[in-house]
Amino acid sequence: MRQEQNTVKKNLRKELDLIFVQNPVLVTGLALAPAVVGSFTMKNGVGLCLVFGMVTIPVLVLASFLGMLPEKVPQYVRTMACALLAALMLIPARMLAAQIAPNLFDSLGMYFSAVALNTVWLVRAPLCQEKKTLWSLWEGVCLTVGFSLCVMAVSTVRELLAYGTLWGKATALPLKFPAVAYVFAGFIVVGTAAAVLRWCVDRCHDILTLIRRQQKKWRA
Amino acid sequence: MGTLVNIFTLLLTALVLENAVFSRALDITSLLVLPFGKRGLRLFGMILTGTTTIASLIAGLLNPLLGRWENVQYLRPVVYIVILTLLYGCVCFLLNWRKRDWFSGHHSMITMAFFNCAAYGAMALTVYSGFSWLESAVSGLGIGLSFLLALFVLEQGRRCMSICNIPKAFRGLPSELVYVGLISLSLYGLVGHQLAA
Amino acid sequence: MLQYEQKAPYVRNRDSAFTFMMDVVIALLPLYFMAFYFYGFRALMMGLFSVAAAVVSDVVCLLLEGKKPYLRDISSVVIGMILPLMMSAATPYYVVVSAEVFAVVFVKHVFGGVGQSVFNPAAAGFAFAAACWPSQVFSYPAPFSSLEVFGPVSQTLSNGPSWNLFQGGVPTIDVLDLLLGKFMGPMGLTNILVLATCLFYLLFRGAIGWQAPLSFFAIMVTAMLCFPRVPESGPMSLVHEATTGMWVFGGIFLLNEPGTLPKRSSARLAYGALAAVFTILFQRFGQMEQTFAFALLLTNVFGFTLDRNSERLLRQLRRAYLATRTKHSEKKSAQRA
Amino acid sequence: MAGFFTRGIILEQRKEPALRRKLRTFFNANxxxxxxxxxxxxxxxxxxxxxxxxIARLARIVDERDGVLLHEKLEKARQMGIQVVVGxxxxxxxxxSSxxxxxxxxxxxxxxxLRLAAKAVGNPKIYFAVYKNLNDMDLKTKIPKDINGVEIRRIHGRYxxxxxxxxxxxxxGFAMLVGVCSLIHLYRAVYEHRxxxxxxxxxxxxCVVNPMNLEVSIGMTPTQLFERCGLxxxxxxxxIGGSMTGTVCEDPDSYPVGTxxxxxLALRDEEKKRRYQCIGCGRCVEVCPESLTPFYINRYIELGKLEELAFYDMHRCIGCGTCSYVCPAKVDIADNIKTARAEIERRRPVAKEAD
Structure with missing residues (x-):
């Protein structure tokens, strides 16, 4: 029983890495296009995270079910099924987005549905086929949290700099850089966000090794 | 003669003015991250050009049909993805039937090429700007070729950055992102405004 | 008494990186004097603010990287001095400072600091400012109007002759004013004669190579003469373009930034030509008034490739030359035997 | 200033007090x-x-230009049929000015x-070669047109x-260079069996009070020489060696002076010689006589990527030191190249054993 619990804790720990150490957007760099272009206001950021969540989690769950299909079914049929599910999930995502902010779809344009085809589930779906459905659900949730953290961070920074507003409400920022909303600044902000994340992860890594070395010393 | 000039300007705008990668950041993931290696990426570029041209050709053909469905806004993205999956299905079926070994080797490359923001963007662009079927094919070709152009530019960038001692936090992906960002800043001088997404 | 880390050539050239950068600063001073002559103290204050911002952000980045900032390394001062000259004298200070911080932090230090700039920081800074606030950067006060040093400028700002050229109209300023630079234009680069003296000073001091400016100006002048952008005679269009355009200033200071310039002389010729081609294309199809900075950013991308290809070309030439020489010497030894 | 079309650098030779003074002898043995x-x-x-x-073999004369034994050199020249012997x-x-x-x-x-050497090789034409650009302000010695009938040809150009x-x-025709000092020793070996x-x-x-040229017996130490000339x-x-290509002598008390x-040279150390970071100005590329690109070679050496250096032809570097001389950032490119070459040599035998 204890050994089985350890594996569960280890798996949980491995999935949690997906959020910070292996962040899908900033570290492995998947699904970059919407994160770079789409996220210039917080509303857009929320919209992107919503669609990403609505698409990736069901697809990964479906992938784990597809794993049970007989071996004869070729792999490309499974990816086609996942893609169709992703397309169908767009419709409820669109309705939900209309509730949050009326003109969300127009401001995002084609990037709203481009998120449906992101490379995260394309890469993760074959891996999830061997997993049990609960684990792939958990992985989907971790991926979505990782993606949304990054996109929300980038979009808040860009909105603050570009329009000086937070979720549409003006803030007391004296300086406005209208160009931060453009595409080139999106690249640079995401690049610096990736660098800052790596810097923080390195520093936490150093601190953790220090603590572990301290503990070893106390125990010895 | 008129259409020829029109096509040439269209191709030029798709290549330089509204470069799919630098002005619309359509296909950054496969450009920066996917582990296809140098020659693999060029092959991937070819496949991507094929998919974008065919996809936008079909979108151009369906254009009058899709245009009329104005009231059903939600269905349009679904239709695009369905078209893409069908294309993917028949291409995979053909390859599986004909060249099995080559297909098994390059399976992930083909899936990436089909389910790709660039392909989706090409279709959305053709319907958004209401091109005829010929113009949409040319704009799809333009988007694919702009991916190859971006690939060439980024190769030079990577080699140039290999000799700069970039601070540790910026090594790898972040510096390439900033590099592509500065190139899109330079192309901003041509575009001059935020592209209609 | 004995030191061991002295390395091979024990006699060294007298000038150091400090004197190298000081040459560029000295070449920039007459432009600042001219800006002060036209627009008063505000021009100098803008230069001061931008240099301060550049140095401060440079020091902060060095501290972040863990390196010790060194007083005599004045490359950020050079960037700080180049940037405000391209803007109009009435630009608010926050525009200059933020463009400067963007240039030093995101363009210079991300790619490795002093020597390894992949892009030209000053050009990228100006491009960022032009993208962010095109109205402030491109609206010029009339020269000899006394501008308030601090606070908003009460002068009436209007578009200069470069806007007419951009729209296709012919600017109606007589040639003498154009040559002396007494027209509405960017702060420092309206007087073409002073710019020419700066070019010769830098060439003589060896701070810039002669290849890149030569090929750049050659192609630009021929293009302006043969294909004028506005319906007027060739030489007149050349005079208009040269005095109002930013590419003359860019060809001297921005193009020859040591980091981004390729190193081989043949590669420098090709680099200057490429920069000229991009400048013309950006002028014809660009959406902005002064698009030289954007064109230069695009040419910086190809700087390294030009160097590498010219190296590859030279290797083939050297092989061919050595082959002929060995054949020649074999023939000679055959004769003698 | 790096030349427009010619490569290499103009150097201030500072030869004068030593060149003008008479050659003196300073021996420590019988x-x-x-x-x-x-x-x-x-x-x-x-x-x-x-x-x-x-006789040259018996006298064990070493050519000070490249360290080759004189008799081997003459033997090889004899077989190849050299047409010109140059002192x-x-x-x-x-x-x-040694x-x-x-x-x-x-x-x-x-x-x-020189005539003896020519006779050994099958009496071809003979010349002396002397560097032309001795552009010292206080240059007093006048280099004659010829020495005892042997014409002196001046080598033009930069360093x-x-x-x-x-x-x-x-x-x-085919030329061969022989060092003047070894010719003098050849003369003594033939006429005095020395x-x-x-x-x-x-x-x-x-730091030397009166710099001069000395004929010194082999094995003396720099401190003895400095005592003779005064510090x-x-x-x-x-x-030890030339000011551009010499090496620092760590222990002047026990380093034997050889052929x-x-x-x-005793040089003062200026503290202000501060090392900046390379600014990429490209002057070393303009000045390199072998038309290499020391900038990229140095950059790859500093990053430790030695396999790229074959593309930049580092093996063709003659170690003349002009790139380090002219570099405004005082980067020791010549020394980096020397250490990198030793490093590549050190790695090569490993590869040989492998295959």
Whole structure:
């Protein structure tokens, strides 16, 4: 029983890495296009995270079910099924987005549905086929949290700099850089966000090794 | 003669003015991250050009049909993805039937090429700007070729950055992102405004 | 008494990186004097603010990287001095400072600091400012109007002759004013004669190579003469373009930034030509008034490739030359035997 | 300022006090007794070519230009059929005049030695080569047109003049360079059966009171030489060899001066020689005589990527030091290249054993 619990804790720990150490957007760099272009206001950021969540989690769950299909079914049929599910999930995502902010779809344009085809589930779906459905659900949730953290961070920074507003409400920022909303600044902000994340992860890594070395010393 | 000039300007705008990668950041993931290696990426570029041209050709053909469905806004993205999956299905079926070994080797490359923001963007662009079927094919070709152009530019960038001692936090992906960002800043001088997404 | 880390050539050239950068600063001073002559103290204050911002952000980045900032390394001062000259004298200070911080932090230090700039920081800074606030950067006060040093400028700002050229109209300023630079234009680069003296000073001091400016100006002048952008005679269009355009200033200071310039002389010729081609294309199809900075950013991308290809070309030439020489010497030894 | 079309650099030679002064001798052993016994007659005219080479072998004369034994060099030249023998007195490095000064102050020995060498090789044309750009303000010695009938040809151009000597003599045919000092030793070996136990050294530098050229017995230490010439102040560092291509001598008390060390320099150490970071100005590329790109070579060496250096032809570097001389950021490119070459040499045998 204890050994089985350890594996569960280890798996949980491995999935949690997906959020910070292996962040899908900033570290492995998947699904970059919407994160770079789409996220210039917080509303857009929320919209992107919503669609990403609505698409990736069901697809990964479906992938784990597809794993049970007989071996004869070729792999490309499974990816086609996942893609169709992703397309169908767009419709409820669109309705939900209309509730949050009326003109969300127009401001995002084609990037709203481009998120449906992101490379995260394309890469993760074959891996999830061997997993049990609960684990792939958990992985989907971790991926979505990782993606949304990054996109929300980038979009808040860009909105603050570009329009000086937070979720549409003006803030007391004296300086406005209208160009931060453009595409080139999106690249640079995401690049610096990736660098800052790596810097923080390195520093936490150093601190953790220090603590572990301290503990070893106390125990010895 | 008129259409020829029109096509040439269209191709030029798709290549330089509204470069799919630098002005619309359509296909950054496969450009920066996917582990296809140098020659693999060029092959991937070819496949991507094929998919974008065919996809936008079909979108151009369906254009009058899709245009009329104005009231059903939600269905349009679904239709695009369905078209893409069908294309993917028949291409995979053909390859599986004909060249099995080559297909098994390059399976992930083909899936990436089909389910790709660039392909989706090409279709959305053709319907958004209401091109005829010929113009949409040319704009799809333009988007694919702009991916190859971006690939060439980024190769030079990577080699140039290999000799700069970039601070540790910026090594790898972040510096390439900033590099592509500065190139899109330079192309901003041509575009001059935020592209209609 | 004995030191061991002295390395091979024990006699060294007298000038150091400090004197190298000081040459560029000295070449920039007459432009600042001219800006002060036209627009008063505000021009100098803008230069001061931008240099301060550049140095401060440079020091902060060095501290972040863990390196010790060194007083005599004045490359950020050079960037700080180049940037405000391209803007109009009435630009608010926050525009200059933020463009400067963007240039030093995101363009210079991300790619490795002093020597390894992949892009030209000053050009990228100006491009960022032009993208962010095109109205402030491109609206010029009339020269000899006394501008308030601090606070908003009460002068009436209007578009200069470069806007007419951009729209296709012919600017109606007589040639003498154009040559002396007494027209509405960017702060420092309206007087073409002073710019020419700066070019010769830098060439003589060896701070810039002669290849890149030569090929750049050659192609630009021929293009302006043969294909004028506005319906007027060739030489007149050349005079208009040269005095109002930013590419003359860019060809001297921005193009020859040591980091981004390729190193081989043949590669420098090709680099200057490429920069000229991009400048013309950006002028014809660009959406902005002064698009030289954007064109230069695009040419910086190809700087390294030009160097590498010219190296590859030279290797083939050297092989061919050595082959002929060995054949020649074999023939000679055959004769003698 | 790096030249427009010519490569290399103009150097301030600082040769003058040593070049003008008479050549002095400074021995620590019984110089007269160093003879070798042989039954050859004592005058050059009667000897044949092979006998001269035999004498050179017996006297164990070393050519100070490249460290090759003189008799081997003459033997090889004899087989290849050399058409021109050139006495090399090209001292193009600052402070160094250890070849020019003996030629000027021992003209008969130098000229006769050159004729003997020519006779050994099958009497082709003979010249002396001297560097042209001695642009010192206080240059008083006037280099004559010829020495005892042997014409002196001046090597034009900028600092690394060695590589251009072959081209200047190519018109006359296959040329071979022999150091002047070894010719003088050849003359003494033939006419006085004397072994080569001495070498010609310039003692100079900004800490030396009166710099001069000395004929020194082999094995003496730099401190002895400095005592002979007088030190104005403690030298910052001591250099053996030329001022551009020499090496720092860590322990001047026990370093033996050999035939190959052409100069012993005591140089003051200026603290303000601060090392900046390379700014990528490209002057080293303009100035390199072998038209290499020291900028990229140095950048790859500093990053440790040694496999890229083959593309940039680092093996063709002649180590003349002009890139480090002209670099405004005072980066030691020549030294980096030297260490990188040693590193690549160190790695190569491993590869050989592998396959």
């Amino acid at each position: 110089y007269a007794g160093m003879l070798f016994e042989s039954d050859f007659p004592c005058d050059g005219a009667a000897l044949a070519g092979e006998q001269i080479i035999e 090399d007195a090209i001292d193009d490095e600052p402070y160094v 070849q020019m000064n003996p030629m000027l102050f021992l003209p008969t020995e130098a000229a006769e030695g 690394p003049a060695e590589i251009r000597t072959m081209d200047t003599f190519d018109k006359d 072994l080569q136990s001495t070498c010609f050294v310039t003692v100079a530098g900004d 104005a102040e403690d030298p910052g560092y001591v250099v 190959m060390s052409r100069a012993v």
